[in-house]
Amino acid sequence: MQTTDGDEEFREYVRTRGPALLRAAHQLTGHPLDAEDLLQSALTKTYLAWERIEDRGALDGYVRRAMVNINISQWRRRKLEEYPSDELPETTAETVAFGDVHELLEQALDELPERMRAAIVLRYYEDMTEPEIAKTLGISVGTVKSTVSRGMAKLRAALGLSPR
Structure with missing residues (x-):
């Protein structure tokens, strides 16, 4: 060839x-x-x-x-692979070392819905603007703003950080 x-x-x-x-x-x-x-x-x-x-x-x-x-x-x-449950898993409060924060953030990102994760990744990892994200995902700028805002709130909650 x-x-x-x-x-x-x-x-x-x-x-x-x-x-x-x-x-x-x-x-x-x-x-x-x-x-x-x-x-x-x-x-x-x-x-x-x-x-x-x-x-x-x-x-x-x-x-x-x-x-x-x-x-x-x-x-x-993709078919629905997760089903809702009446019981929540038991959580424990642990002191998190700085080195573990990255791993916890990755886990928290994994738990976000697909579009929410994509919007956050494009905004904060790829440093794209809201209009660029809207164009990339095929959604409105307002939807990008609300999706990123809700996603960041979920990440803060998952990491035990105070809401802004």
């Missing part, structure tokens, strides 16, 4: 941006293996469109948008 300059350019892009894109995928999915699958699917779509993408500076946005779209499609196909 003969490689082209575009193939090598794509390989270099994946080598340099892959780790950052994988972190974004992990934040979207909440699970390392799902993140790898999501990124692989997004990179496949990007590779297939590689010659049509004129603005190479917008590649990260293209891949992130593909990841969000693929993730949303998976939410819609």
